[in-house]
Structures are given as C-alpha cells and as structure tokens.
Amino acid sequence: MITFENVDVVYPNGFKGLSSVNLDIKQGEFVAIIGLSGAGKSTLIRAVNGLVPYTGGTLTVGDTVVDPRNKSKLRQLRARVGMIFQQFNNVGRISVLNNVLIGRSAATPTWRSLIGWYGAEDKEIAFQSLERVGIVDKAYNRASALSGGQQQRVAIARVLAQDPEVILADEPVASLDPPTARQVLGDLRRIQQDLGITCIVNMHHLDLARDYADRIIGMRGGEVVFDGPTAEATDSVIEEVYQRSLTAEDVAAVEVPVKLDELAPAADDDLHAATADPAAGGETGGKP
Numbered sequence: 001m002i003t004f005e006n007v008d009v010v011y012p013n014g015f016k017g018l019s020s021v022n023l024d025i026k027q028g029e030f031v032a033i034i035g036l037s038g039a040g041k042s043t044l045i046r047a048v049n050g051l052v053p054y055t056g057g058t059l060t061v062g063d064t065v066v067d068p069r070n071k072s073k074l075r076q077l078r079a080r081v082g083m084i085f086q087q088f089n090n091v092g093r094i095s096v097l098n099n100v101l102i103g104r105s106a107a108t109p110t111w112r113s114l115i116g117w118y119g120a121e122d123k124e125i126a127f128q129s130l131e132r133v134g135i136v137d138k139a140y141n142r143a144s145a146l147s148g149g150q151q152q153r154v155a156i157a158r159v160l161a162q163d164p165e166v167i168l169a170d171e172p173v174a175s176l177d178p179p180t181a182r183q184v185l186g187d188l189r190r191i192q193q194d195l196g197i198t199c200i201v202n203m204h205h206l207d208l209a210r211d212y213a214d215r216i217i218g219m220r221g222g223e224v225v226f227d228g229p230t231a232e233a234t235d236s237v238i239e240e241v242y243q244r245s246l247t248a249e250d251v252a253a254v255e256v257p258v259k260l261d262e263l264a265p266a267a268d269d270d271l272h273a274a275t276a277d278p279a280a281g282g283e284t285g286g287k288p
C-alpha cells in the first residue's frame with residue numbers, strides 16, 4: 001500500500017531528515033512511529049503526502065508514485081490521504097459541520113467549496129462521519145466551543161469525510177490529557193479497523209503505541225532502526241532505539257485509575273459522567 005524504497009529527505013539547509021528509509025506498509029495496518037524528538041517521525045509521515053518533499057529514492061501510495069513537484073498529482077494524492085495534526089487544525093469560528101464539510105472539498109468544484117455550497121450527499125457524508133466519532137449532536141456548535149478531545153474528533157470526522165485510503169496522524173493526542181488521549185486513539189483505531197483504512201501515527205508514549213498499533217517503527221537520526229509487530233517492541237528494544245534507558249515519561253500516558261470502591265457513594269454519578277460519553281462533558285479538554 002505504502003512503499004518507501006531507499007527514501008531520503010535532505011532539507012534545503014542540507015540537513016538529512018531521512019536516510020535510506022525502506023518500508024512496506026500494508027493496507028489496513030495501524031502503524032505507530034516512535035523515536036526521540038528530532039528522530040525524523042514527522043518528516044517520515046509528511047513525506048507520504050508530499051508536505052515534505054523527498055529528495056531520493058521512490059515513495060509510492062497504492063500505485064501512485066508520490067511526486068512532490070507535480071502539484072496536480074499531489075492534490076489528487078491528498079484527496080486519498082487524510083492528515084490529522086496535534087493542534088486539530090479546525091476553523092474555530094465556523095460550525096463543526098462546516099469544518100467536516102471541508103473534507104468534501106476535493107470532491108466538490110472549487111468555486112462551490114469556496115462559498116460553502118455543499119450538496120445534500122456531502123452533508124449526509126459529513127453527518128455520518130460525525131456519527132462515527134460520536135459528536136453528531138455538536139454539528140451546529142462553533143468548533144472553538146468544543147473540548148480538545150471533541151475538536152480532535154472533528155478533525156477525524158473531516159478526514160473521514162474525504163473517504164481516505166490512508167490517515168496520517170502527526171502526534172494526534174499530544175495536546176490531550178491522558179484519558180482523553182486514550183478515548184480519541186481508541187476511536188481512531190476502531191474506525192480504521194471498521195473501514196480498513198491504513199493509519200500511520202506518530203506517538204510519544206510507548207504505552208499508547210503498544211495498546212493501539214499493530215506494528216511499531218522506531219526511528220533515530222532519520223533512519224528506521226526498528227520495525228516489527230507491537231509484541232516485539234519490548235523495553236530493551238525501545239531502549240536500543242532511544243539509546244538510553246526508558247523513563248516513566250516515555251512509557252506512560254495514563255493517570256492512575258480511580259478505584260470505584262475508594263469513592264464516596266455520592267460521587268458515583270460524577271464519576272459516571274466523567275467516564276461516559278465524552279460529548280456529555282466527561283472530557284477535560286485540550287491543553288493549548
């Protein structure tokens with residue numbers, strides 16, 4: 001599905017961001033990219049949709065060779081390859097529905113998407129996408145009025161509205177508190193499995209990568225230094241990737257779970273609200 005053959009990225013200042021990367025990512029795989037800051041995780045993800053132009057080797061998505069110099073081919077590629085960012089990239093002053101409809105732009109004549117004229121079928125797709133991420137009741141809210149977890153769900157719905165073959169996610173949960181991060185990643189995982197979408201996700205926390213990914217790719221200095229099934233990404237393997245011992249911060253993105261029997265009975269309702277449907281107010285929002 002996605003193939004890197006000896007792919008290099010040399011940035012305009014001469015810095016080598018990727019060095020001879022060889023990868024074969026299958027359709028429907030959920031792949032986590034891990035590595036310390038500066039390892040080349042974003043560079044690798046962004047090379048797939050041409051946001052970062054690769055400078056050597058060959059990169060293909062399906063049967064399309066990614067050609068960073070060919071703008072019209074890149075546009076066609078990006079219609080098939082959705083991207084989610086750490087900071088959600090929603091338009092805060094417009095409704096959630098209109099944010100999701102932006103995902104229909106590639107399938108809509110430019111003049112119509114510029115004036116926000118989307119057809120009934122596009123709206124149906126947008127509502128279905130919101131349904132998948134559990135926030136259809138927020139369709140007419142301003143995007144900026146939502147919690148961080150809900151805003152990332154809007155971004156996921158926008159990408160789903162594209163009907164993508166691939167979703168690239170660059171630190172999608174790094175701005176969220178740990179429980180919300182798990183809820184959002186869990187949604188992404190469920191949806192990509194249901195729809196057979198290939199997902200490549202950069203992650204900082206090992207426990208998230210291990211809990212949600214099929215496969216882990218470890219990077220260091222622009223090179224792939226580990227590539228294997230999640231079960232093989234043991235602590236010692238990751239220490240080899242990082243070239244240092246693991247810290248608690250590397251591993252855990254979870255808070256210690258609250259034990260129900262330690263709570264006063266009166267608090268049960270609050271706890272239920274905080275752990276149930278995030279749209280019901282259980283999320284604590286994103287950290288700016």
Ligand SMILES: Nc1ncnc2c1ncn2[C@@H]1O[C@H](COP(=O)(O)OP(=O)(O)OP(=O)(O)O)[C@@H](O)[C@H]1O
Pocket residue numbers: 011012013015016017035036037038039040041042043044
């Ligand atoms: N536009 C650029 N010009 C020159 N060097 C760059 C550019 N973008 C990134 N780099 C360098 O390439 C290397 C890899 O960067 P990249 O953002 O891919 O790392 P990363 O693993 O995603 O790190 P982080 O976890 O901090 O986001 C870093 O040393 C970075 O400084």
